[in-house]
Amino acid sequence: MPTYQLTVNGRGHSVEVDADTPLLWVLRDTLGLTGTKFGCGQGVCGACTVHLDGQAVKACQTSLKEAAGRTVITVEGLSKDGSHPVQRAWIAEDVAQCGYCQPGMIMTAAALLKRKARPSDHDIDEAFADHVCRCGTYPRVRKAVKRAAGGAK
Template sequence: MAIYNLKINGKIKQVNVDPSTPMLWVLRDHLDLPGTKYGCGIAQCGACKVHLNGVAVPSCQLPVSAVGKQAVTTIEGLSAKGDHPVQKAWLEHDVAQCGYCQAGQIMTAASLLKENPKPTDADIDAYMSGNICRCGTYLRIKEAIKSAAKEANTSSTRK
């Protein structure tokens, strides 16, 4: 066991866990942040994606000992009021069916748009293909990402 001071959603949180513990379980079991989901545990489904310094990574493969001072953002901290352009676009397109994978999809989409504000369909496919949606909402996810890109680009132009 070791003590870690982690920067989660802008706040410092202290945990005392085994160094091998994946951030997925640190978030879910120790920090009461269950928005990050367990799907496969082997980085194949994307349900557990969080942002590490703004980039989406599978938290099931991210040992707490590797985080250091890097900022971790979870779905709970993506926006203060649940109004990140990607979250808004998800609601606009009423994407979710069961909803279980959507936090991971949203975190990945937000990371994509940060890196690539105007993704093509092929860009979206390539970036999102690590995220499985068992309900098959892929088309709506793609539409929502395009809407979010459009809104983000429009609002940045306005500024």
């Protein structure tokens, strides 16, 4: 089995895993980074969202082969101490209820704000269209994104 190189949260890793293994399982099972959650395994719930070279992707649908040689940021790598503006906004707006989907939503919000500093409601809705929150925290997600963007106090 070949060895693949990838950078995760600023650290280089060599992994010897089948090339078609979903990045989700490399992160969770091989590297022990369990903040990225398994939700549906089909890329429709968003719980496994991470950044791949700065873009939000579903880790359950991204193979190790696709991620090799690239930079991955997980929710653990967003900030060491929870100081990222999105993380602070999530806490301030009390977004999480059960919390299971929240790491993926936080990563989506961070990618959205990197792309668009002041997103509209439409931009937020579009970014989160493929996320499922069984607790229905969508209104608080929108408030938190706006707070992180500086649009809410």
